Amino acid sequence: MSQFTDICRINVKGGDGGAGCMSFRREAYVPKGGPDGGDGGRGGNVVIQADAQLSSLIDYRFKHHFRAERGTHGQGSRRDGKNGEDLILKVPMGTVVRELDPDTQEVMFDIADLTHDGERVIVAPGGTGGRGNTHFVTPTRRAPAFAEKGEPAEEHWIELEMKLMADAALVGMPSVGKSSLIARMSAARPKIADYPFTTLVPNLGVVRAGDYSYVVADVPGLIEGAAEGRGLGHQFLRHIERTALIMHVIDIAGGFEDRDPVEDYRIINSELAAYASALAERPQIVVANKCDMSGMTERVARLKEAVLEDGHEFFAVSALTGAGLQTLMLAVGERVAELRRELAETDEPTEDFSELWERRRHQRDRQFQVVGEGPGIWRVMGTGVERLCVQTDWENEEAVIYLQHRLSRIGVDKALEDAGCEAGDEVRISGYSFAYEGADENVYEEYEDDELAGE
Numbered sequence: 497m498s499q500f501t502d503i504c505r506i507n508v509k510g511g512d513g514g515a516g517c518m519s520f521r522r523e524a525y526v527p528k529g530g531p532d533g534g535d536g537g538r539g540g541n542v543v544i545q546a547d548a549q550l551s552s553l554i555d556y557r558f559k560h561h562f563r564a565e566r567g568t569h570g571q572g573s574r575r576d577g578k579n580g581e582d583l584i585l586k587v588p589m590g591t592v593v594r595e596l597d598p599d600t601q602e603v604m605f606d607i608a609d610l611t612h613d614g615e616r617v618i619v620a621p622g623g624t625g626g627r628g629n630t631h632f633v634t635p636t637r638r639a640p641a642f643a644e645k646g647e648p649a650e651e652h653w654i655e656l657e658m659k660l661m662a663d664a665a666l667v668g669m670p671s672v673g674k675s676s677l678i679a680r681m682s683a684a685r686p687k688i689a690d691y692p693f694t695t696l697v698p699n700l701g702v703v704r705a706g707d708y709s710y711v712v713a714d715v716p717g718l719i720e721g722a723a724e725g726r727g728l729g730h731q732f733l734r735h736i737e738r739t740a741l742i743m744h745v746i747d748i749a750g751g752f753e754d755r756d757p758v759e760d761y762r763i764i765n766s767e768l769a770a771y772a773s774a775l776a777e778r779p780q781i782v783v784a785n786k787c788d789m790s791g792m793t794e795r796v797a798r799l800k801e802a803v804l805e806d807g808h809e810f811f812a813v814s815a816l817t818g819a820g821l822q823t824l825m826l827a828v829g830e831r832v833a834e835l836r837r838e839l840a841e842t843d844e845p846t847e848d849f850s851e852l853w854e855r856r857r858h859q860r861d862r863q864f865q866v867v868g869e870g871p872g873i874w875r876v877m878g879t880g881v882e883r884l885c886v887q888t889d890w891e892n893e894e895a896v897i898y899l900q901h902r903l904s905r906i907g908v909d910k911a912l913e914d915a916g917c918e919a920g921d922e923v924r925i926s927g928y929s930f931a932y933e934g935a936d937e938n939v940y941e942e943y944e945d946d947e948l949a950g951e
C-alpha cells in the first residue's frame with residue numbers, strides 16, 4: 497500500500513509573545529502614579545486541521561515554513577497587547593502528525609492521527625505575552641520598574657503522512673471478481689486467479705470517473721462464519737468499518753459450486769451484521785458480476801428484486817468485458833461525494849490531541865540539567881529555564897534580581913549546589929552568564945505567582 501502514502505516535512509513556529517509594558521500612571525500634579533503597564537499579547541498557534549474537502553498534501557510540497565502571527569506589545573494605561581491569529585494548516589482526513597527530533601530529524605513520536613473532519617492539533621504553540629509591571633508589585637516594591645519580555649515561540653519540524661482511507665470497499669465471497677473489478681476500475685494490479693483467497697491483503701485503487709475521484713479497497717473474500725473468525729475475513733472487517741460505502745459483489749453465475757446469488761447476498765449481509773450492526777446499516781451498492789456468462793437473465797432479475805426490496809442500488813456488470821462498469825463507477829462517485837458531504841456536516845471531532853501534546857511539552861519545559869563546563873563554570877540547560885532568561889530584560893537590574901528569585905524557586909539554586917557550585921562560580925544559561933551568589937533563602941513568601949514553580 498506504500499504507493500498510496502504521501503509524506504512531507506514542514507517547519508512550524510508559533511507567534512512570539514508580545515512584551516509586557518513598564519509604565520506608570522501620569523496625572524497632573526502627581527510626580528509618579530502607580531504602575532500601569534499592560535501585558536503583551538499571546539502569539540498565535542500553528543494548528544493542523546483535518547478537512548474532508550482535501551485529498552492530498554500537495555500544499556506542503558513546495559512551501560515548508562509556516563509562522564503564526566506574533567502578539568503585540570502591552571502599552572501604558574493597562575492596555576494589553578493583541579493576541580496573534582492562529583495559523584490553520586488544512587490536511588486531508590487520515591493524516592498522521594509526528595514530531596521530529598530537532599537534532600537528528602528522526603521521528604520522535606506521533607502527535608496525532610487526524611481521522612475526522614475538523615479534528616485538530618496545535619503543533620506549535622504561540623509564546624505567552626510578557627507581563628506588564630503591574631504584576632510585580634509586592635508589599636516591599638510598590639513601583640516595579642521592569643516588565644517581562646514576550647516568550648519567543650519555538651520552531652521545529654514535523655512530519656505529515658497522509659494514509660489513504662478508502663471511500664468504498666469491495667466486499668463479497670471469494671472468487672466473485674473483486675480484484676478483477678478494481679483492476680478494471682483503477683490502475684491497481686492485484687493478483688487475479690480462479691481459486692478462493694487469492695487476495696490476502698487489501699489493495700487500494702484510485703478510481704476516476706467523470707469529475708469524481710475516489711479510493712476503492714479490494715479486501716480478501718468473506719465466507720460464512722467470517723464474523724466468528726472463519727477464513728481470512730475477520731481481520732479485514734475492521735478495514736471495512738472505516739469505509740463509508742460498501743460495494744457488495746456477487747458472482748451471478750454461482751462459481752464451481754453453483755451457488756445461488758440471492759443466498760450469497762444474504763449470507764454476506766448477515767456476516768456483516770454479525771460483526772457489527774453498524775456495518776449492516778452502512779450504505780451499500782450491490783454489484784452482480786460475470787454477467788457476460790450466458791443464461792443469467794433469470795438470476796439477475798431475481799437478485800435485483802431482492803436487492804431493491806432492501807432499498808439498495810443494483811448494477812449488473814462484467815469485469816471481463818467491461819459491460820456496465822462506467823455506469824457503476826459514476827454511481828459510486830456520486831454516492832461517495834454525497835457521503836463525504838454528510839460526513840463533513842455531521843462528523844464531530846472526537847478527540848482534542850492538543851491537550852496531550854501540551855502536557856508533554858510542559859513536562860519537558862520543567863526539566864533542566866546542570867553540567868560542569870570547566871573549573872568553576874556551570875551550565876543550566878532546559879527549555880523552561882532558558883525561556884525565563886530570554887524573557888528577562890538584562891539591562892534592568894530589578895528584572896535580573898526577579899529572575900534570580902524565580903530560578904531559585906524552581907530549584908535551580910538547589911541543583912547547582914548539589915552539583916558542587918560555589919559562590920563566585922560562573923553560571924551559564926543559554927547565551928547569558930552570571931556569578932552565582934549562593935542559594936536565595938527568603939523568596940518564598942514574596943513571590944506567589946510563579947507558574948513554573950511548585951510542581
Ligand SMILES: Nc1nc2c(ncn2[C@@H]2O[C@H](COP(=O)(O)OP(=O)(O)OP(=O)(O)O)[C@@H](O)[C@H]2O)c(=O)[nH]1
Pocket residue numbers: 669670671672673674675676677687688689690691692693694695696715716717718785786787788789813814815816817
Ligand atoms: N467470466 C467472467 N469471469 C470473471 C469475471 N470477473 C472475474 N472473473 C474470474 O473469476 C476468477 C476470480 O477473480 P478474482 O478477481 O481473483 O476474484 P476475487 O473476488 O478477487 O477473489 P478472492 O481474492 O479470492 O476473494 C478469476 O478467474 C477471474 O478471471 C467476469 O466478469 N466474467
Ligand SMILES: [Mg+2]
Pocket residue numbers: 674675676686687688694695714716
Ligand atoms: Mg481478490
